[in-house]
Amino acid sequence: MTLSIAHLGPPGTYAEQATIFYVNWLKKSTEIEAILSPYPSISQSLHAVADGQAQLAVVPVENSIEGSVTTTLDTLWQLDSLRIQLALVLPIAHMLISCASNLDKIKTVYSHPQALAQCQGWLERFLPTAQIIPSNSTTEALQRLGQDTTTAAIASSRAAQLYKLPILASCINDYPENFTRFWVVSHGEANAAYQTSKASASHTSLAFSMPANTPGALVKPLQIFAQLGINLSRIESRPTKRSLGEYLFFMDLEADAKEAQMQSALAELTTHTEILKILGAYNVLSISGVT
Amino acid sequence: MTLSIAHLGPPGTYAEQATIFYVNWLKKSTEIEAILSPYPSISQSLHAVADGQAQLAVVPVENSIEGSVTTTLDTLWQLDSLRIQLALVLPIAHMLISCASNLDKIKTVYSHPQALAQCQGWLERFLPTAQIIPSNSTTEALQRLGQDTTTAAIASSRAAQLYKLPILASCINDYPENFTRFWVVSHGEANAAYQTSKASASHTSLAFSMPANTPGALVKPLQIFAQLGINLSRIESRPTKRSLGEYLFFMDLEADAKEAQMQSALAELTTHTEILKILGAYNVLSISGVT
Numbered sequence A, B: 001m002t003l004s005i006a007h008l009g010p011p012g013t014y015a016e017q018a019t020i021f022y023v024n025w026l027k028k029s030t031e032i033e034a035i036l037s038p039y040p041s042i043s044q045s046l047h048a049v050a051d052g053q054a055q056l057a058v059v060p061v062e063n064s065i066e067g068s069v070t071t072t073l074d075t076l077w078q079l080d081s082l083r084i085q086l087a088l089v090l091p092i093a094h095m096l097i098s099c100a101s102n103l104d105k106i107k108t109v110y111s112h113p114q115a116l117a118q119c120q121g122w123l124e125r126f127l128p129t130a131q132i133i134p135s136n137s138t139t140e141a142l143q144r145l146g147q148d149t150t151t152a153a154i155a156s157s158r159a160a161q162l163y164k165l166p167i168l169a170s171c172i173n174d175y176p177e178n179f180t181r182f183w184v185v186s187h188g189e190a191n192a193a194y195q196t197s198k199a200s201a202s203h204t205s206l207a208f209s210m211p212a213n214t215p216g217a218l219v220k221p222l223q224i225f226a227q228l229g230i231n232l233s234r235i236e237s238r239p240t241k242r243s244l245g246e247y248l249f250f251m252d253l254e255a256d257a258k259e260a261q262m263q264s265a266l267a268e269l270t271t272h273t274e275i276l277k278i279l280g281a282y283n284v285l286s287i288s289g290v291t
Helices: A015-030 A042-050 A070-078 A115-120 A120-126 A137-144 A158-160 A219-227 A260-270 B014-030 B043-049 B068-079 B114-118 B120-126 B138-145 B157-162 B219-227 B260-270
Strands: A004-010 A032-037 A057-063 A082-091 A095-097 A108-111 A131-134 A153-155 A168-169 A179-187 A203-209 A230-240 A249-253 A276-286 B002-008 B033-039 B057-062 B083-089 B094-099 B108-111 B131-134 B151-155 B168-169 B179-187 B203-211 B232-239 B247-252 B276-284
Touching: A004 A015, A004 A042, A015 A032, A015 A057, A015 A082, A015 A179, A032 A042, A042 A057, A042 A070, A042 A082, A042 A179, A057 A070, A057 A082, A070 A203, A070 A230, A095 A158, A095 B232, A108 A115, A108 A137, A115 A120, A115 A131, A115 A153, A115 A230, A137 A153, A137 A158, A153 A260, A168 B232, A179 A276, A203 A260, A219 A230, A219 A249, A219 A260, A219 B219, A260 A276, B002 B014, B002 B043, B014 B033, B014 B057, B014 B083, B014 B179, B043 B057, B043 B068, B057 B068, B057 B083, B068 B203, B068 B232, B094 B157, B108 B114, B108 B138, B108 B168, B114 B120, B114 B131, B138 B151, B138 B157, B151 B276, B179 B276, B203 B260, B219 B232, B219 B247, B219 B260
Parallel strands: A004 A032, A004 A057, A082 A276, A108 A131, A108 A153, B002 B033, B002 B057, B083 B276, B108 B131, B108 B151
Antiparallel strands: A057 A179, A082 A179, A095 A153, A095 A168, A203 A249, A203 A276, A230 A249, B057 B179, B083 B179, B094 B151, B094 B168, B203 B247, B203 B276, B232 B247
């Protein structure tokens, strides 16, 4: 059987880059064949898995400079049936891609808002008068370029190659340490075939809403893990969308949900939360070099 | 003296609407005259205050559906000298603005990513095949419309009036309870003239980085306030931009930083944090009706 893996398209996005890495890893370690299915949005990639059009999705969850990809968190909260199988960490290097002969010619720069924000300092310094226009993906920005010598786009070097467009400036991200973390998500429960280790997971992700907004309400859930010496590697709040000032919390913990200690912590957690969802227990794979 | 108040422009944005409300309030309650200064980005509005080009800025900090406006948080962390003087809560009602005679004609919809996200469900239901294109502000989207009957933009009813464009569908936000919270920010310390009450503030906002990522590190800061019965009304994490997995925390507390109890809590907090910044103590003003 050939798997279908949904990701943000069109071809040339960082999400596609992470997906290609995962497809190669999957083939090498489990001999499972997979094909890439690009979708126009992150939300649609996740819905494709929930609806059974694809078996897996590779979605960005967090960038080290710009923070959470909130669409991913909000869609995972909505779609009950999805589980995280693996995390992938991709190093990000943004290129200024343009047919212009030099920077002086550039009047307009297109890219995804996350990429624009990650290069904000560089743009203010080297292209202070250029108009900055957001696009739905880094690749969509490239497609707007054509042969026009007054426009530029920000995307990966792989995307420049793919669209046969020249790189005018390399590694223009404001912080050289720039990484995006992706989640490999499937329908239903943990599936050893999609994971790096059958034995144990290094991380568990969960999300919960709270019964009431009282002083100290968030302390209790945090204390449960602190008392067991389980490190909270990330906490993110998102609006419940019911009213201003009501939040959901997303937590990443450095422990396996299957361990006895975590099982009792999670049981205790249910008494302090309104709705609790275990998003998955998984390991992290670092992507080195460009695929 | 006439004050200059920076906000995200061009005219017709929700930020401008909040600013107009504040200018009217300021005139009525303190007889201070103020003029509006639109800037092309939220970050530039805040920098204008830090650089002395404007005395105040009105910037969005959070929407009840889409969550934090991360540019505002990140810029306030960078710019040491700014202080929150007041919070404003604006009800949001998005309109589909277009010269098209009906929805079937519309091929493209422009708006700010926050507005597009807040109408995502409506767009998927009523305009499933339309191309969705992000813009830098809701007003910029309107400026792209012109008389073209195949395009539409999402903005406020006030913006439609301002640009003399017809509203094709009203209140298209997915959740009718949609509010954006803004902060009125000045240079330097608290200034009673900009505030609703000289006596006391209902909220204090602060931000801090942590000395180390160990189990329970975040529990201590939360415990300090919980033990004193001080409610935490919001917590938000943002990347430090140093490396993946290192965070800053932004907290809103329901207490006045000037109170003795809060003073001792803040003193204790410094022993558990690396850098601690008090962003301001302030009251909240609800904007009812459209200005």
